[in-house]
Amino acid sequence: MSWLFFVKALLSVTIPLYTLWSLFRDKFFKGALDNIPGPPAESFFTGVLDSFFNNHGWDYHKKLAETYGGVMKIKAVFGENELYVFDPKALHHIFLKDQDVYEETPQWIQGNGVVYGEGLLATLGEQHRKQRKMLNPVFSTAHMRDMMPIFYDVTSKLREAMSNRVAEGPKEIDILSWMSRTALELIGESGMGYSFDPLTADAAPHPYSKAAKNLELAWGKLRLSTSYLLPPLSKIGSAKFRRFVIDIIPWKDVHDVRDIVDVLTDTCVKIYDIKTKALAEGDEALAKQIGRGKDIMSILMKANMSASKEDSLTKDELLGQMSSLLYAAIDTTSSALSRTLHILATHQDMQDKLRREIKDAKQEMGGDLPYDQLVALPYLDALCRESLRLHSPVPLVRRIARKDIMLPLSTPIKGVDGREISEIFVPNDTKLTIGIMASNRNPELWGPDAHEFKPERWLNPLPDTLTAAHLPGVYSHLMTFIGGSRACIGFKFSQLEMKVVLLTLIESFRFTLSEKEINWEMVEIVAPVVVGEEVPSLPIVLERIV
Numbered sequence: 001m002s003w004l005f006f007v008k009a010l011l012s013v014t015i016p017l018y019t020l021w022s023l024f025r026d027k028f029f030k031g032a033l034d035n036i037p038g039p040p041a042e043s044f045f046t047g048v049l050d051s052f053f054n055n056h057g058w059d060y061h062k063k064l065a066e067t068y069g070g071v072m073k074i075k076a077v078f079g080e081n082e083l084y085v086f087d088p089k090a091l092h093h094i095f096l097k098d099q100d101v102y103e104e105t106p107q108w109i110q111g112n113g114v115v116y117g118e119g120l121l122a123t124l125g126e127q128h129r130k131q132r133k134m135l136n137p138v139f140s141t142a143h144m145r146d147m148m149p150i151f152y153d154v155t156s157k158l159r160e161a162m163s164n165r166v167a168e169g170p171k172e173i174d175i176l177s178w179m180s181r182t183a184l185e186l187i188g189e190s191g192m193g194y195s196f197d198p199l200t201a202d203a204a205p206h207p208y209s210k211a212a213k214n215l216e217l218a219w220g221k222l223r224l225s226t227s228y229l230l231p232p233l234s235k236i237g238s239a240k241f242r243r244f245v246i247d248i249i250p251w252k253d254v255h256d257v258r259d260i261v262d263v264l265t266d267t268c269v270k271i272y273d274i275k276t277k278a279l280a281e282g283d284e285a286l287a288k289q290i291g292r293g294k295d296i297m298s299i300l301m302k303a304n305m306s307a308s309k310e311d312s313l314t315k316d317e318l319l320g321q322m323s324s325l326l327y328a329a330i331d332t333t334s335s336a337l338s339r340t341l342h343i344l345a346t347h348q349d350m351q352d353k354l355r356r357e358i359k360d361a362k363q364e365m366g367g368d369l370p371y372d373q374l375v376a377l378p379y380l381d382a383l384c385r386e387s388l389r390l391h392s393p394v395p396l397v398r399r400i401a402r403k404d405i406m407l408p409l410s411t412p413i414k415g416v417d418g419r420e421i422s423e424i425f426v427p428n429d430t431k432l433t434i435g436i437m438a439s440n441r442n443p444e445l446w447g448p449d450a451h452e453f454k455p456e457r458w459l460n461p462l463p464d465t466l467t468a469a470h471l472p473g474v475y476s477h478l479m480t481f482i483g484g485s486r487a488c489i490g491f492k493f494s495q496l497e498m499k500v501v502l503l504t505l506i507e508s509f510r511f512t513l514s515e516k517e518i519n520w521e522m523v524e525i526v527a528p529v530v531v532g533e534e535v536p537s538l539p540i541v542l543e544r545i546v
């Protein structure tokens, strides 16, 4: 047997195999998006996903944006083509013009449905539209105004507790944990008329708060299974039947999630029952409650009672709203507040400037600032905007195209074949990732200093390139809260919350950096982690100044 025979034998096996493979690949993986440039796959199984969805992905994402511009192809599982988009015109189409085509992914909808119930986070189409119709007015400026006393009440408890912690002198404290507790208590009192946490230094965490913390870890263990099994499985049988199946299968990770979800649900049911009782007893009983009947759920339940039959929501839907609001309000806002305080600890000049602005304004008012005076404080406003621009707590969101559609671009790109592309053919079922952070940091819109933290940019006229781009964001040219019918419903609420908390804290304390090095991790909701540790925290040195 000669070596030639060996080579022939090898070729006669590999050539047909290769051909077969190419056919297979062309059939399943070649597609309309092949001509869109993007980073080369790093592995056949996961494409570029390991780098793309990575806790330390900041530099990778910066490089992607610089290399490929506002739209690129992303190789996902088994070579599937996805899109990564932050071109302004494309965003306009995705979030406004063609928003009915670009849906939330089934993983998002069904995952949220399992955990938070039938609320805004888990519904689509007509049902979602109907829910927004009833909820949007609840988040009006008028109602935000009514919530001011609750906000000041909660933050003064916070100030008291933090003050006690540093009564004997400056001390390092975990700002993240305080901000999470504050965010929970604020959405608790002003959203549900319910107190979760007395905000004292030694208070034991509410079961809700423990469950919510454990959820991410427990859910994370099921990630792969949930993203592939949940969409088909959630269609089988009734809810009761599915619960029965979950109870009998011997799978600990699933039971952990079940137990956590039970705590979240039971908490909402309990609050719901208290509210229903008070509503039945009338306005007087309601006024005696923590939210004085002005909290989001009281308003919502009243709105439901006076709505027409076709507009009204079921009990499950109202419970779903409670659970969704609690979830959506906490980690996002505490991330934003922690980041802003971290920046202020890094830049003492900014902290001093803000403190002076607050002191002057309060002196002029002779006490707590009413809503209009608070939101008009120019430097506080500029700081919040700049923090939310440069450090969007949610850096990426996902969508899926529900039919073939053209996606036009502001800036044409050059295809792999060298030809210019000014609109992209997006086939039905294409998955997209939206670059919230990349849009907020786009130098073509914001100028060459787009990657720098400069609150002053908001005190001067914004660049023409930005205003001409017509970004679809609901909040000051930012994509932080996205846009369209699924834009963050709580964006005004979170603005107010950030401002009241910052005002209260900066007035009373000085924040300085601790020695510990902090990594901000690029996860679904960005979180600070001390280098070498795993559980998120943000140590900062706190000093009382009044």
Ligand code: HEM
Pocket (backbone or CB within 6 Å): 104, 120, 121, 132, 187, 324, 325, 328, 329, 330, 332, 333, 336, 392, 393, 394, 397, 398, 480, 481, 482, 485, 486, 487, 488, 489, 490, 491, 493, 494
């Ligand atoms: C700085 C704080 C916040 C940020 C950065 C933020 C960001 C976002 C983003 C990016 C989305 C869209 C998610 C997607 O469609 O994939 C969203 C949705 C949502 N947010 Fe916020 N959020 C914040 C605070 C809040 C607060 C305080 C509340 C409630 C009081 C809230 C309630 C919601 C709800 C209910 C949705 C789902 C809306 C829908 O699908 O119709 N958020 N938020």
Ligand SMILES: *[C@@H]1O[C@H](CO)[C@@H](O)[C@H](O)[C@H]1NC(C)=O
Pocket (backbone or CB within 6 Å): 304, 305, 306, 307, 308, 309, 312, 313, 314, 315, 316, 318
């Ligand atoms: C909402 O309002 C409708 C119509 O008044 C009513 O039938 C329904 O029971 C209400 N839902 C809840 C959960 O109160």
Ligand SMILES: *[C@@H]1O[C@H](CO)[C@@H](O)[C@H](O)[C@H]1NC(C)=O
Pocket (backbone or CB within 6 Å): 402, 403, 404, 428, 429
């Ligand atoms: C898109 O594809 C799905 C199946 O993946 C199909 O059910 C749906 O009808 C398609 N939509 C259109 C508009 O063709």
